[in-house]
Amino acid sequence: MEKENRELEKLREKIDFVDREIISLLEKRINIAIDIGILKKENSLAIFDEKREVEVLGKVNNTITNKNLEKYIIDIYKVVIEQSKLVQKDI
Numbered sequence: 001m002e003k004e005n006r007e008l009e010k011l012r013e014k015i016d017f018v019d020r021e022i023i024s025l026l027e028k029r030i031n032i033a034i035d036i037g038i039l040k041k042e043n044s045l046a047i048f049d050e051k052r053e054v055e056v057l058g059k060v061n062n063t064i065t066n067k068n069l070e071k072y073i074i075d076i077y078k079v080v081i082e083q084s085k086l087v088q089k090d091i
Contacts, residue, residue, distance in 0.1 A: 029080070030087055037088030047088045053081055 040047060060077045064070050 026080070030084065033084035033087055034091065037091040040088065041091055047085050056081065 037047065039045075057074060057077060061070065061074060064073050
């Protein structure tokens with residue numbers, strides 16, 4: 001049981017490391033979305049751009065190397081896009 005606990009702890013440490021990286025990248029992405037939102041507001045452009053969303057999701061899909069995870073990653077990315085739109089709306 002001790003060996004399994006050590007292995008579990010090591011895997012959890014890896015998850016914690018990856019989580020910190022994800023958070024850092026999400027912060028960067030949201031800050032860029034804010035900049036885009038400011039530009040859109042200044043130029044009276046719509047926040048929602050269906051063509052761009054399809055393009056982004058297509059790029060995400062093409063980047064996924066483990067296609068068994070495709071549904072999960074696409075679902076997560078849809079939330080990322082939705083939150084980016086919300087942050088732009090709040091500008």
